[in-house]
Amino acid sequence: MEYTTPPFEVTFKGLLFDMDGTIIDSTAAVVKHWHTVGNEIGVDPEVILQTSHGRRSIDMLKVLSPEKANWEYVRHMEALLPKLHGADATEIPGARALLDSLIAAGALWTIVTSGTEPLVGGWLSVMQLPHPAHLVTAESVANGKPDPACYVLGREKLGLDASDSPEILVLEDSPAGIRAGKAAGCKVLGLVTSHTAEQVLAAEPDWIVRDLRSVRMVGAEGGAVTLQISDALAVSTPAATTTTPAAN
Template structure:
């Protein structure tokens, strides 16, 4: 979105604090998340597209309880931690080019993604194997990553790929773009400026990710983990999004009324949770197109946080100016 874009409306209001969702709102790790759910879907012989669609914006614990047959409640926490470490492992995998094998196997008739995946040669694990338990676990994760990288390449946009080319100072070849896979965690537009404009005691994170994933993403993007950070594995939470519980708990920990909070969200389930909490909800079109989130109850819909300005007033309130 150009800085010269003229918006039709400008709205100004005050609040006492901000509650951020994390992934898709502060950070973008969608490629790594979808790679991890793709691997899990394949493991369970499920359709990856359906699994990805059903799991977005919800707690991994809720998703795994629904997807994994016979998973016992006492084992959920360990399974969530293992799954979220897999996401971060995908995110830390350096970008690879699949030009030689992917291009040669691409065919208009190849609509079965499982067939496409099996037709490609696996990538070489980045770390040599050894016989220590930690090394064996790393090798296992890297093997799964290598296998799934090919399968998830079609998910990545040319915009993301072109950014990688710029960072590498290498010429951008649109034909080769589809063959570069980059799953690193990125900070989203306007986020750093937004956080820097807020006093530390005025904002919190309330995410459907557990602590491993949440802290991992924030650390990878240089976002300081706030003192109030409600994650999906918080023992006080009985329900996750789309129920309002995460935002209600975050507001309570922040010492503000939920009706005096501003929620930033990107997913339908998160928007519903924010609305149900009584907060003012600003939806960002970072993971879903506007038509997918415009009829869920959000008070404002913006393309990025660049359209929102926050000022800290002398009386302690926050004044928001939203261009939309």
């Protein structure tokens, strides 16, 4: 597969970012942490790692270790991850630049993640990344991704309603998260940072890019922002009302 789509522009009223695999890559830290936790609770760490990405810890524990499937344990366990393994995380290329440009423009954005609040807050602090005004975390909804509830709540936290969903962009790397964004009625940009392009494509996002170096804010007006997307795999035809070729 080649990432050769010519640049095009799309306008959105708000952006909803997944966290791990979209803003940061904490894979190395997560592997170390789940090995420690798995050994402590008597569950094969490899079994956990095979199904953990994009899913809430509490949902995995309900199946693998039901006695640990409570918020007190999960929040404590996840709070330790950035404290113990903060040096093992890296930024997704282009993420900081995109967030900085959105903040400078006063754009509507937030983070919608399967991690708990202590985990997300810990990573943002360790990585010195901006904190959104409102977070949607694992504790915020009854059902995790691929259920759309988290992205519906993210939209509401931006002050937008259901009719605005087609003009909201979800940025995701996991198939479960991509499906959640689509089920919420949003446009979805899939990143090939944690899964193969074939796995991301199978989840049916609107566009696929390698990372956020392919996304650049090029305009802001009336609360909406225009993004230029380049070097993408075209997986659907962008809506004519929101998409224009990029100016040369």
